[in-house]
Amino acid sequence: GAVVSQHPSRVICKSGTSVKIECRSLDFQATTMFWYRQFPKQSLMLMATSNEGSKATYEQGVEKDKFLINHASLTLSTLTVTSAHPEDSSFYICSATKPDGSPFYEQYFGPGTRLTVT
Amino acid sequence: AQTVTQSQPEMSVQEAETVTLSCTYDTSESNYYLFWYKQPPSRQMILVIRQEAYKQQNATENRFSVNFQKAAKSFSLKISDSQLGDTAMYFCAFKRVQGGSEKLVFGKGTKLTVNP
Numbered sequence: 536g537a538v539v540s541q542h543p544s545r546v547i548c549k550s551g552t553s554v555k556i557e558c559r560s561l562d563f564q565a566t567t568m569f570w571y572r573q574f575p576k577q578s579l580m581l582m583a584t585s586n587e588g589s590k591a592t593y594e595q596g597v598e599k600d601k602f603l604i605n606h607a608s609l610t611l612s613t614l615t616v617t618s619a620h621p622e623d624s625s626f627y628i629c630s631a632t633k634p635d636g637s638p639f640y641e642q643y644f645g646p647g648t649r650l651t652v653t
Numbered sequence: 654a655q656t657v658t659q660s661q662p663e664m665s666v667q668e669a670e671t672v673t674l675s676c677t678y679d680t681s682e683s684n685y686y687l688f689w690y691k692q693p694p695s696r697q698m699i700l701v702i703r704q705e706a707y708k709q710q711n712a713t714e715n716r717f718s719v720n721f722q723k724a725a726k727s728f729s730l731k732i733s734d735s736q737l738g739d740t741a742m743y744f745c746a747f748k749r750v751q752g753g754s755e756k757l758v759f760g761k762g763t764k765l766t767v768n769p
Contacts, residue, residue, distance in 0.1 A: 567754045578744060578759045579698075586754060626696065632754075639686055639705075639748075642757060644698035 536562055537633050541645035548619055549653055556614045556648045558629030564609035565631035569642060570602075573626045585612055619652040626650075655680045655747050659760035666735045667768050673720075674730045674763050676745030682706075686748045687721070687728045688757070693741040701743070704728065735767045 538561040548554045558568060567586050571579040583604050585591040591604035601623075603615040612631075616623050626649050630642040656679045666672035678687070689701040704712045704721050711719050716736075720729045732739055745760040 569756065573696075576764075578761045579757075581756050584754055584756060628696075628698065630698070639703055640755065641700065641703075647696050 537631075537641075537643040538562055539565075539629065539631050539643045539645040541627075541629055541648050543648060544646065545649045545651075547651045547653060550620055551618055553615055553617045554619055554650060556616075556627055556629075556650070558612045558614070558631070558645055560610045560631045560633070560643070563631075563633045563635075565612075566609075566634045567632040567640075568606060568612040569630045569632075570604060570612070570614050571628040571630070573628060573647075575626075579628060582614075616650065619650075621652045624650055624652045655682075655685075655749070655758045657745050657747050657758050657760035659743075659745055659763050661763045662761070663764045663766070665766040665768055666732075668735055668737060670735055671731060671733045672735055672765065674732075674743050674745075674765065676728045676730070676760055678726050678728065678745070678747050680726070680747065680749075682749055684750050686750065687719075688746040688748070689717070689719070689728075689730045690744045690746060690759075691739075691741045692744065692762075693738075698744075702730065732765075737767050737769060739765060740767045741765060 540559045542557045570582045583591040583593045585606040593599045606612045628647045630644045658677045685706045687704045691699045702714045716733045742762045744762045746757045
């Protein structure tokens with residue numbers, strides 16, 4: 536299998552605080568992990584791509600100082616939303632690529648984390 | 654830059670009938686991958702079907718099949734014998750052939766409702 540988990544599934548935080556979201560590949564080592572943001576009734580917007588031991592590559596328009604990504608190991612990536620504001624409220628989804636020799640490099644998605652900033 | 658367009662924001666179909674979701678894309682690449690993902694109300698992204706651009710044969714997965722027209726840059730999804738569990742958002746996605754770090758480019762999605 537190829538299971539990706541996210542923790543927490545839901546989080547509520549106060550404006551100005553920081554919140555960390557974890558993404559884990561449970562049964563495989565992920566070469567690359569991706570972080571997406573999804574607003575209600577909209578598509579997934581890629582925020583950044585991260586490889587273990589390397590700095591994340593952020594998409595244009597994404598504030599790297601606000602959305603800190605740490606890919607500490609081949610099974611764990613974290614997204615920290617710093618100094619959160621209500622407009623950061625969203626659904627955050629991670630995915631991981633499994634190096635199984637498939638040319639598709641299929642992305643396996645986590646179940647998502649709903650962040651609400653009050 | 655690659656773009657993916659899904660022109661049908663919402664569609665509905667009766668249970669057991671067939672429905673086709675449209676997707677077009679724009680790229681200058683000659684080889685690439687195309688995907689259809691399903692996102693049910695649980696919001697878990699699920700891969701439905703995938704297609705390699707250099708393969709002319711259309712991919713099929715049980716009740717799901719695609720009509721891949723490379724020259725027209727079209728990649729539609731046909732769902733046969735629709736089931737209530739098919740109710741979901743469906744996203745078409747494009748990926749270049751550049752290895753595991755290559756990102757997916759998603760369309761805006763089509764909300765499909767299967768009615769009993």
